[in-house]
Amino acid sequence: INNQFVVWEHEQVILVENTNAPFISSRTCMDTVFCFYTPNCIPPPITMSISALDDCTPRDELYIIAKIDLDNDGSFDTTRLDGNTITGSFPAGIHRIKWFVEDLCGNETTCEHLFELRNCKAPLAYCKTGVIIELTPMDWDGDGIPDTEMAELWASDLDDGSTAECQKDVVFSFTADTSDKVRFYDCDSIGTREVTIYVTDKTTGVSSRCITMV
Numbered sequence: 596i597n598n599q600f601v602v603w604e605h606e607q608v609i610l611v612e613n614t615n616a617p618f619i620s621s622r623t624c625m626d627t628v629f630c631f632y633t634p635n636c637i638p639p640p641i642t643m644s645i646s647a648l649d650d651c652t653p654r655d656e657l658y659i660i661a662k663i664d665l666d667n668d669g670s671f672d673t674t675r676l677d678g679n680t681i682t683g684s685f686p687a688g689i690h691r692i693k694w695f696v697e698d699l700c701g702n703e704t705t706c707e708h709l710f711e712l713r714n715c716k717a718p719l720a721y722c723k724t725g726v727i728i729e730l731t732p733m734d735w736d737g738d739g740i741p742d743t744e745m746a747e748l749w750a751s752d753l754d755d756g757s758t759a760e761c762q763k764d765v766v767f768s769f770t771a772d773t774s775d776k777v778r779f780y781d782c783d784s785i786g787t788r789e790v791t792i793y794v795t796d797k798t799t800g801v802s803s804r805c806i807t808m809v
Contacts, residue, residue: 616704617649617657617696624694624706630715631687636761638687638712644680645694645706652698664691667709687712687761715801718759720794722807726753730782746780750792753807757794764797771795771802 623645631638647657659679662671667689675681693707728748732741750767759765766773773795790809795802 613651613698613700614702615650616702617647617652617698619694619696619704619706620646620648621706622646624708626709626711628711628713630713632714632716634760636687636714638685638714640682640684641710641712642680642682643692643710645696647679647696647704649696649698649702651700651702656699658697660695662693662695664693667691685710685712687714713799714760714763715799716760717801717803718757718765718794718796720757720792720803720805721755722790722792722805723753723755724807726807726809728780728809730780730785744782746784748778748780748809750776750778753790753792753809754794757805759794759796766795766797768793768795 629641633639649657661675661681663673665672689709689711691709693705695705697703728746730744730746733743733745735742750769754767768775771793787808791804791806793802793804
């Protein structure tokens, strides 16, 4: 002004905002089964972790919590503040965990998955020995005269106290196919036969077998 330089000062605040939420690797947030083989149906401690990255916060400064829904019944029972890795003891069964990851810019992302603690120990198979079955006369045409003789034998008929851990239900079959449960014998079957019985855990599908003679 009037050939004089005038300086004005003004303070300006520039806010740089990051709205990108952290990224959680899907490979570390997926349904998982933990098999255990310990006695008394008591699972050992397990460890779960996730991998998370962010473009404004170093990995070790991300705020991570985990909420756990025991038995996956829809309500969270406990909250863990251990970071991206937790170790703990949980009962056998299917549970749910939800991870919350927040960066220093206030952005949050979540992921959840199921985890199951499953007793994968094979059943103990016990077969009866020296089983004798008799053929029954069959009158197919109703004339009062037997047309043939047959016997029906179920795999469960040869069970001698087979058991599975944790009192789980089992299926008896003649092969690894659990639907193969019954055999029919006729006059051509007379004599001693070797029979294999499969005992399969209904929950895990794990089986064991025993061999007997009929």
